Amino acid sequence: MSINLQALFAQLLVGLINGSFYALLSLGLAVIFGMLNIINFAHGALYMMGAFAAYFLLNVLNIGYWPALIVAPLAVGIFGMILERTMLKWISGLDHLYGLLLTFGMALIIQGVFQNYFGSSGLPYAIPDLLKGGMNLGFMFLPIYRGWVVIFSLIVCILTWYLIERTRLGANLRAATENPTLVRAFGINVPRMITLTYGLGVGLAALAGVLSAPINQVRPLMGADLIIVVFAVVVIGGMGSIMGSIITGFALGIVEGLTKYFYPEASNTVVFVLMVLVLLIKPSGLTGRAA
Amino acid sequence: MVEVTMADPVNTAASGKTVLTVENLQAWYGESHILHGIDFNVKAGEVVTLLGRNGAGKTTTLKSVMGIIGKRTGSINFEGQEISKAQSDKIAKLGIAFCPEERGIFASLDVRENLMLPPTIRPGGLSLDAIFELFPNLKERLNSQGTKLSGGEQQMLAIGRILRTGARFLMLDEPTEGLAPVIIQQIGHTIARLKSEGFTILLVEQNFRFAATVADRYYIVEHGKIIDGFANAELPQNMEKLHTYLGV
Ligand SMILES: Nc1ncnc2c1ncn2[C@@H]1O[C@H](COP(=O)(O)OP(=O)(O)O)[C@@H](O)[C@H]1O
Ligand SMILES: [Mg+2]
Numbered sequence: 001m002s003i004n005l006q007a008l009f010a011q012l013l014v015g016l017i018n019g020s021f022y023a024l025l026s027l028g029l030a031v032i033f034g035m036l037n038i039i040n041f042a043h044g045a046l047y048m049m050g051a052f053a054a055y056f057l058l059n060v061l062n063i064g065y066w067p068a069l070i071v072a073p074l075a076v077g078i079f080g081m082i083l084e085r086t087m088l089k090w091i092s093g094l095d096h097l098y099g100l101l102l103t104f105g106m107a108l109i110i111q112g113v114f115q116n117y118f119g120s121s122g123l124p125y126a127i128p129d130l131l132k133g134g135m136n137l138g139f140m141f142l143p144i145y146r147g148w149v150v151i152f153s154l155i156v157c158i159l160t161w162y163l164i165e166r167t168r169l170g171a172n173l174r175a176a177t178e179n180p181t182l183v184r185a186f187g188i189n190v191p192r193m194i195t196l197t198y199g200l201g202v203g204l205a206a207l208a209g210v211l212s213a214p215i216n217q218v219r220p221l222m223g224a225d226l227i228i229v230v231f232a233v234v235v236i237g238g239m240g241s242i243m244g245s246i247i248t249g250f251a252l253g254i255v256e257g258l259t260k261y262f263y264p265e266a267s268n269t270v271v272f273v274l275m276v277l278v279l280l281i282k283p284s285g286l287t288g289r290a291a
Numbered sequence: 292m293v294e295v296t297m298a299d300p301v302n303t304a305a306s307g308k309t310v311l312t313v314e315n316l317q318a319w320y321g322e323s324h325i326l327h328g329i330d331f332n333v334k335a336g337e338v339v340t341l342l343g344r345n346g347a348g349k350t351t352t353l354k355s356v357m358g359i360i361g362k363r364t365g366s367i368n369f370e371g372q373e374i375s376k377a378q379s380d381k382i383a384k385l386g387i388a389f390c391p392e393e394r395g396i397f398a399s400l401d402v403r404e405n406l407m408l409p410p411t412i413r414p415g416g417l418s419l420d421a422i423f424e425l426f427p428n429l430k431e432r433l434n435s436q437g438t439k440l441s442g443g444e445q446q447m448l449a450i451g452r453i454l455r456t457g458a459r460f461l462m463l464d465e466p467t468e469g470l471a472p473v474i475i476q477q478i479g480h481t482i483a484r485l486k487s488e489g490f491t492i493l494l495v496e497q498n499f500r501f502a503a504t505v506a507d508r509y510y511i512v513e514h515g516k517i518i519d520g521f522a523n524a525e526l527p528q529n530m531e532k533l534h535t536y537l538g539v
Binding site: 168171172174175177178179181182183184185186187188189190 | 395409
């Protein structure tokens with residue numbers, strides 16, 4: 001078969017964009033799982049809240065895209081910290097199942113409330129002026145906003161990795177993941193660190209939501225659809241490693257894009273097929289520690 | 292309850308005031324009642340050793356003082372403050388530092404990060420150079436993963452990291468357990484050195500031959516109670532009793 005490079009690169013770009021969202025979301029899930037030992041099923045709903053926060057900022061307070069990149073994750077992150085302090089805190093130490101049920105319930109409630117007020121159709125969010133238009137790269141046409149999402153996501157992922165793996169604060173976090181009792185006995189306020197970690201993971205989800213608003217519109221169920229794929233990504237990558245979840249996120253986005261080009265019929269299922277294969281061969285995931 | 296009276300030790304700098312007083316301490320793991328009324332005290336500048344058989348409740352006593360046993364009652368007074376209800380991070384900030392029996396070296400941290408983990412709670416802790424002078428091995432291994440160190444090096448790291456914080460009251464849980472004689476000796480020198488610099492140390496040991504080289508006083512723990520106590524000078528006349536207590 002002859003290869004249409006234009007179309008191939010276009011699908012690769014779509015894959016990279018999706019990969020950016022997978023990476024940001026699975027990174028947040030990994031950070032939260034490490035510290036709270038909770039599989040955060042509310043992650044998709046919080047991602048959606050990030051997009052809605054950007055929408056409200058623009059349409060109610062007339063605050064545009066650039067400030068929203070900071071304000072929306074902060075606001076939704078604070079909302080997440082309130083959820084942690086008022087609810088998640090009480091189930092720490094219990095079986096995974098409790099966290100799963102609680103966060104799943106939270107997701108249904110949050111999504112239900114938004115659906116009640118905004119229905120199921122999408123609200124538009126315009127691409128910021130600075131990122132409008134496109135560039136002809138010779139081998140393909142690159143919409144600037146999409147290029148920006150990929151590069152910015154990559155930078156945020158790498159900064160988060162650096163924060164956790166290379167800084168003093170990150171060392172506290174890693175230590176508290178291993179042995180919270182001892183870390184607390186050294187005089188570190190571990191409960192506060194847990195709350196902030198949840199806030200960080202939620203903030204990353206909300207940031208992904210803001211990034212996606214100009215691409216996918218703002219819909220109450222936008223997270224519910226995406227998060228199913230993200231959980232498959234997490235299963236494939238394993239929950240254990242920060243870098244692992246970033247790489248797996250981008251890689252699976254690319255795999256999806258390639259599938260869309262070479263065998264479009266499988267593009268919606270390829271991630272799940274991979275998930276099944278990984279579960280059969282290495283149940284703890286490609287980069288994960290044994291549970 | 293057995294009343295324990297003892298002479299003040301004669302050969303120490305420990306003329307100081309009492310820094311830790313534990314009275315009728317009881318502690319539980321879930322439903323199981325482990326400590327049944329522990330009474331002892333530690334004075335400034337002393338090395339006090341808790342001796343006792345495996346499972347007697349020595350570790351549980353240290354953990355109770357540190358605030359990491361969920362259910363505990365009785366009184367624990369540290370430098371005039373009641374801490375028996377306090378959370379462990381608050382207790383650490385008052386100046387108590389803990390070196391656990393299992394050492395608690397973090398696998399996801401390198402040696403430097405392990406060493407820097409406990410936050411400084413007040414000025415006056417040892418500098419990194421002073422710690423490397425005590426434990427030269429650590430300096431060579433700064434970039435290794437914490438748990439890649441040998442058992443002896445891990446113990447040095449576990450002790451070294453709590454010397455940085457400025458805490459002057461150290462609790463060491465069986466620091467010589469499972470280590471080679473030359474390393475035990477090195478740890479003995481370290482404890483003597485810390486004592487000469489005015490640290491107060493609450494030590495748990497099974498190895499009373501080692502304890503005898505550093506301790507000012509001993510308490511015997513059995514079935515979650517203090518059943519006896521004496522000063523180091525009284526060790527010879529208590530030797531026989533000690534053999535019975537420890538079953539050696
Ligand atoms: N986490 C725990 N859960 C339940 N029981 C425990 C736990 N840790 C210790 N114990 C029990 O408490 C008793 C005292 O243990 P410990 O304080 O560790 O003794 P020691 O340090 O003197 O050897 C033992 O009978 C031990 O089995
Ligand atoms: Mg013990």
